[in-house]
Structures are given as C-alpha cells and as structure tokens.
Amino acid sequence: MNKERPVILVTNDDGITAPGLHALVDAVKDLGQVLVVAPDSPQSGMGHAITLNHLLRLDKVDVYGEHDWYQCSGTPVDCVKLAIDKLLHRKPDLCISGINHGSNSSINVIYSGTMSAAMEGAIEGIPSAGFSLLNHSLDADFSGAKVVARKVAMNILEYGLPSGCLLNVNIPDLPIAQLKGMKICRQAMAKWKEEFDERVDPMRRKYYWLTGKFINNDKGEDTDEWALGNGFVSVVPVQFDFTAHHAIPYLNEQRYEL
Amino acid sequence: MNKERPVILVTNDDGITAPGLHALVDAVKDLGQVLVVAPDSPQSGMGHAITLNHLLRLDKVDVYGEHDWYQCSGTPVDCVKLAIDKLLHRKPDLCISGINHGSNSSINVIYSGTMSAAMEGAIEGIPSAGFSLLNHSLDADFSGAKVVARKVAMNILEYGLPSGCLLNVNIPDLPIAQLKGMKICRQAMAKWKEEFDERVDPMRRKYYWLTGKFINNDKGEDTDEWALGNGFVSVVPVQFDFTAHHAIPYLNEQRYEL
Helix, strand or coil, rough: CCCCCCCCCCCCCCCCHHHHHHHHHHHHCCEEEEEEEEEEECCCCCCCCCCCCCEEEECCCCCCCCEEEEEECHHHHHHHHHHHHHHHCCCCCCCEEEEECCCCCCHHHHHHHHHHHHHHHHHHCCCCCEEEECCCCCCCCCCCHHHHHHHHHHHHHHCCCCCCEEEEEEEECCCCCCCCCCCCCECCEEEECCCCCEEEEECEEEECCCCCCEECCCCCCCCCHHHHCCCCCCEEEEEEECCHHHHHHHHHHHCCCC | CCCCCEEEEEECCCCCCCCCCCHHHHHHHHCCEEEEEECCCCCCCCCCCCCCCCCHHHHHHHCCCCCEEEECCCCCCHHHHHHHHHCCCCCCCEEEEEEECCCCCCHHHHHHHHHHHHHHHHHHCEEEEEEEECCCCCCCCHHHHHHHHHHHHCCCCCCHCCCHHHEEEECCCCHHHHCCCEEEECCCCCCEEEEEEEEEECCCEEECCCCCCEEEECCCCCCCHHHHHHCEEEEEECCCCCEEEHHHHHHHHCCCCC
C-alpha cells in the first residue's frame, strides 16, 4: 500500500456485484488507495453476525478493474476482520460500507449488515461510516448518493470522528438538486410490526417468510426519519457502547442480590 | 395461555438441545406459563441477524415434557419474532434468553445471538434479559446460574425494567456459595484482536477459521469485566438506541453540508 495516500476499506452487505458497492468505490477512488472486501452473496439483515461454525473463503476477484477487490464467503463483519488481519496487516484510514440498496435509518441500524460492517470498523478504532439509499431496486440512481458519500468521506478524512462513534448516513431517493442538505440526527424510536407470510410447501408442510410494516411513533424533528421525510440526508452518530447508563441508578435501587 | 400466570418466552442461541436452555426453563418454570422457541441448530455469533433470503420453519417438538417447545430454522431474533406473531399472538410478560454456554460480557454483547434475542424482546416492549455462564463446555454446572436467572426473572416480573432497556447478565463459573453477589455495571470497552487460522484444503485452496484474543484495556471498577473477575455476577442494562448523543454537538460544528 502507498504510505502517502489514505487506505480506504470498502465493503457492503448486498454482495460484491451490487451496483451500490461499485457506486461507493467510484465516489471515493481518487481520495486514497481503495481495497474492496465484500461478501460473495447477498447478506442483508445479517446484523453483527460473525462466522464461527463454518470455514471462511477469501478470494481475489480480477474482473473489476484497477483496485484490489476480494470476495469473502462470510458476513459483512467477517469481511472487515479478514481485510485487516489477512490483507492490510494494519488499520485502514477509513472504513466505509454500502451504498446499501434500501434504508438503514432508525431501528434498521440493528438488523443491517451494512451498518454492522461499519461498526466493526469503529470497534477496531477506524473512522467508519455506512451509506444507504432509500431505494431497494437494483437499477436505482446512485448519482446523488455518490456525491453525499464522497463529501462525508472527505469530512471524516479531514476532521476524524469522536472516539467510539461511527456514522449512519441515509440518503433520500432524490436527484442531488432536490436534496435539502445534511442533518445530524438521532435514531428515531421506530420499529417493525411483524407479519409473517405463512405458506404450505408441496409436501404440505408449513413455512414462513419474514415480512412486516415499519411503524414510527417518534415524531421528534431531531430524528433521522424526520430528516429523510423532509428531503434531508440523515447523519446519525452511532456508538458500540450499548450500556443504558441512565438505567444504572434505577437498577441499583432494586434488589439485585443473591 | 393461562391469563392469570405471566407468560415467559424462553430462547437461546446454542440451539434447542443445549443444556443451558433446559437449565433456564428449569429455573423459571414455576414462575409462569413457559413457551420455548429456540433455533434447531447452534447460532452462536449470529448477532442481530434476521432471515430475509430464506424461508423459515417452525415446528413443535414433543420430546421435552410438559411445556410448549418449538424449534425454528432461523436465527435467535427470528425465534422471538415468530413466537410473538405466530404462536402467542400477544406480547409475553417476560422474554429471557440463554443460559449461554460462554461469556457475553463487554463487546461480546454485539456478536451474541443470545443477547440479540433478548434485545429483540426489548424492542417489542417486553421486559427482557439474556443470561450467560462463563463456561463453554457442554457439561458445565448450571446450578449457580439457575439461582441467578431465577432471581433476576423474579425481580423483572416484580419491578419491571426502565423503558428501552434490557439486561445482560453474566455469571462466573463458580459454585453459588462462592458468588459474591450481583453488581450493576457498564459494558467494559474491550475488544477482540483477530488471529485468523489459515489452512489449506485437500484441493490446495486456502481457507480460514475466525479466532482471536480478548483484550481488555478498560480498567474501570464499574465494568462487567471487573465484576466477573472479582467473583460477582455482572448485570449490564443495555439499550437499543444506538445514537451517540454526545457526538451530535461536535458533528454539528463540522461541515456536514452538500
């Protein structure tokens, strides 16, 4: 790796052939030395899963041009771990994930492989961010999202990020001229209401598909959902200290004793 | 379900045959009406993964005696979602996960299927907790952990939990008489240092196993690691608002604009 240019690790959860990944590489390729390590198949909804009970493959892929591209048989988090331990042998200067096909705002941050890959980067002490476009389709227009991703990457490379924090960046599905700007937000307290789709297979056994409705009862104007609904790019700082510090005094008053 | 007794949903990530799951059911079975929905195979390290690209099976298992036991082909989080939407058709009064074979303290909370199942319960608004014993072996002695799990479950049923928070309970591998008590803690800021084990298969292709070393540079005496190292059961309140609220003013001073 070139010592003078920043090293940028790029991954995603939609897999190595996803247009959003190629858009992200395209957006940052002149900012540094790019290394891509991405799952060899779609890994949406994998959250912070790691591969403990199966072996992992990591293979160079020669079909995507000038940069170093690797595909990995594991999860997005595995990709980040393997990239650092087996390819870079050092921390990259920036770890970015995406551009995800579909939103990772609000509670989706918890289920998202895209965001978990960026969170793994942050746990490793690397300035990290995940990017998502609010359009699930394979032929989505990433032109606006690329401008956003490039700007955020430049900001992080210039200013860094507070310790223990990464960015969750969601981008409305709008032409760049219609985006109203970026807004630093908190995660909206929304959730999914499950509605499993129940079916019967040809052997007459029941099976299910996970589906649901997104329900947002958090009307705060400081949330990512509000920003996205009003034409702003949402930027949520995310932490991996999950401690509910505010609950500690309350619990100390209860009888947690043997 | 009996309307007078609390409904207790029990799950885990080690799978439906794991001794720790049976120990947890045994610990709480007289506190309410127990429903078990657990993965049909080990799901350690699955984090908050959900199954989006595969169908899900959910089958009643008749071999475990008096309670309702179901096995699910999906992740621990899928188990909680399916239990609520397809079996209970209501929120249970308590959602508990474990007893995990091995620690889920500190950063392990992020990778843990056990803790993610409990977190999914909390997202659904159910008082929830995950339990882990610091012993990986299948023939571990769960007698002390059972006393702890029962006490915590009774506490939660009696006092509830602060909104938006669940409990991460880790139990030293000691006889009950040697446990010094329970300690409400914060998550230690420790991490794993990866050391992938590189091998070559009979076709001469490389593959990897994920291994690593746990490194704790957080010497705080208010952490779960300190508590566990000093003979206490650690009880960490965990939240699913991942926003790094302290970082918002800092980011607002930087140029996050288009």
